[in-house]
Amino acid sequence: MTSTRATLLAAANPVGPDPVPPPGHPFAAEIDAERRGWYELTGLVRRLDPEECLVPGYYVDPDWTVRDLVAHVGTWLAQAEVELARINAGTYEGHEVDIDALNARFLEAMRDQPWNVAWVQAHSARTRMLQEWFALEAASDEAAWWIRKSGPDHYAEHRDRLAEWVAELVARRPTEPEPG
Numbered sequence: 001m002t003s004t005r006a007t008l009l010a011a012a013n014p015v016g017p018d019p020v021p022p023p024g025h026p027f028a029a030e031i032d033a034e035r036r037g038w039y040e041l042t043g044l045v046r047r048l049d050p051e052e053c054l055v056p057g058y059y060v061d062p063d064w065t066v067r068d069l070v071a072h073v074g075t076w077l078a079q080a081e082v083e084l085a086r087i088n089a090g091t092y093e094g095h096e097v098d099i100d101a102l103n104a105r106f107l108e109a110m111r112d113q114p115w116n117v118a119w120v121q122a123h124s125a126r127t128r129m130l131q132e133w134f135a136l137e138a139a140s141d142e143a144a145w146w147i148r149k150s151g152p153d154h155y156a157e158h159r160d161r162l163a164e165w166v167a168e169l170v171a172r173r174p175t176e177p178e179p180g
Contacts, residue, residue, distance in 0.1 A: 016125075020134075022134065025134065025136075026136065027139060027143075027144075028053050030147055031134075032150075033151045034130075034155075037045065037125060037156060040155070040159060041073070041155045041159060041161040045066060045070060050116070052169045053070070053115050054148075055169060057165065058165045059161075066165070067113075067119075068110070068111075069158060070122050071106070071122070072110075072125070073150075074123075074125045074160065075106035076106070077128075077129045077151070079102065080146040080149065080150035080151070082146065083142075083146045084133055084146060085132045085148075088132060111151065115172065117172070133147060
């Protein structure tokens with residue numbers, strides 16, 4: 001492992017361990033699904049060096065890198081945190097969400113950010129989203145929608161393509177000669 005990669009991976013969870021929901025939380029099953037999906041997604045990303053996370057090709061037209069994917073997921077987690085905070089505060093007014101417009105806005109907002117900023121932002125957004133999620137005292141359709149859209153369902157939308165792209169990037173690495 002390169003020293004750059006080791007340094008970035010040491011900061012993989014910059015805010016500490018996952019927060020823990022209170023016992024009997026109304027979204028206990030969804031919390032478990034979110035955690036499994038998150039660690040599956042980030043486990044795939046961790047197979048790459050930071051430089052590989054900047055190689056275009058995850059999506060084409062427009063070209064996306066793994067950094068773009070991580071920023072995309074992170075910004076949706078941040079938006080979910082805001083909406084869950086509104087639900088918790090009793091100020092949520094329902095939603096008419098233009099997913100394509102939000103995707104474009106989020107991509108543009110994070111486009112020029114370096115890899116480490118996208119990585120840390122996604123982790124911190126997830127932690128804040130989890131904190132708001134765990135503060136929910138009752139299940140609601142609106143909260144469930146934001147949780148699915150930003151968490152387990154969203155991770156699943158990207159998992160297979162990410163696995164393919166990571167395998168392709170890893171296969172491109174030069175083979176090292178056997179010591180000898």
